[in-house]
């Protein structure tokens with residue numbers, strides 16, 4: 001019989017230690033370590049193995065053609081063209097960002113298209129869900145189950161076999177077989193692996209709603225990201241009407257694909273042309289530049305704003321909202337070293353419009369342009385958009401899929417596109433900034 005070992009597991013990040021500690025050595029959270037027993041043989045391990053016959057790939061029936069439309073075009077786009085049957089999708093996001101709203105709307109659409117749609121709610125009461133459904137409208141045929149015990153949920157799914165099921169949220173599920181509290185790493189991991197099996201065996205598309213930690217990672221279960229087929233992250237803050245849904249991982253489509261929504265009283269409404277919303281600038285404004293990023297398959301115009309302010313701090317601040325801090329520090333250093341822009345005595349703040357987070361290096365030139373404009377007090381030429389990757393030598397590297405970006409810039413009225421032909425950062429800045437200070 002396997003030896004039972006007592007371990008302490010962090011419920012935030014999953015780090016395990018041999019003894020209890022007040023502070024997690026992995027993520028630094030306080031009081032998050034909980035005791036767990038490991039090494040016990042699971043019922044599956046106790047059963048003996050039987051040899052199976054492998055199948056040939058040519059004989060496997062492809063499910064690609066049978067994607068189910070969620071009826072929310074932006075969600076379908078992020079999923080790679082619709083919901084894949086027998087898949088497990090994790091949807092993470094900050095509290096109140098709109099996870100339940102989006103998925104209830106999707107369930108409503110699926111049910112109206114004649115398929116069974118089930119919502120398993122552990123977080124809200126049936127009456128609360130009903131209130132939201134009345135507000136959104138069109139969710140009358142959605143079936144609902146208020147249950148948190150994993151065994152009952154799995155048994156119900158196997159018996160009822162809906163086409164799509166949403167679990168709100170995975171952290172509320174608990175199994176009797178796991179000896180720790182609901183929401184702990186081992187409970188969440190067990191719930192996800194059991195539901196994965198149910199999804200694959202019964203052909204149900206299951207969406208797991210997950211909470212995120214202070215750092216924005218899906219709470220505790222980083223382990224879950226390996227288990228599930230897709231990880232969708234809801235970004236944008238509660239105070240901003242625009243929300244961004246991003247595919248962090250997708251086994252059935254491109255990762256990093258973006259969907260943009262606006263939160264309204266009637267639920268989340270897709271924004272089909274986000275460049276129109278995020279790429280708008282006010283002509284002649286100092287410290288603002290337009291860039292074109294490519295997230296997944298979608299080119300997106302974004303306004304970048306920068307502020308350069310003198311400081312007495314020994315270590316000037318470089319603060320970026322929506323920009324990777326390391327990337328920002330690198331751009332500031334290249335501007336100082338290769339473009340003759342002394343920023344050593346100044347704080348630099350950079351902000352990306354609409355709460356969008358930029359992940360790709362193609363936006364470097366736009367960020368540099370906004371900073372240079374703010375530092376020199378000179379606005380960027382009107383109708384100019386810039387995109388290119390900045391190298392450490394001050395040379396510009398062309399961004400990927402230039403043609404598609406240029407097309408997007410032209411579509412939204414940017415006559416001058418800087419980047420594809422430019423060679424060095426210094427030359428690009430000289431041609432982008434208007435000569436006379438405003």
Ligand SMILES: Nc1ncnc2c1ncn2[C@@H]1O[C@H](COP(=O)(O)OP(=O)(O)OP(=O)(O)O)[C@@H](O)[C@H]1O
Nearest residue numbers: 093094095096097098099100101102238263264265
């Ligand atoms: N009547 C309303 N009019 C406009 N917006 C509303 C209304 N009611 C709720 N909202 C919006 O819906 C958001 C809550 O959405 P939802 O409950 O789907 O979020 P969630 O991500 O599921 O949150 P949690 O993690 O707490 O479950 C609120 O932040 C608010 O912006």
Ligand SMILES: [Mg+2]
Nearest residue numbers: 099100123168
């Ligand atoms: Mg919710």
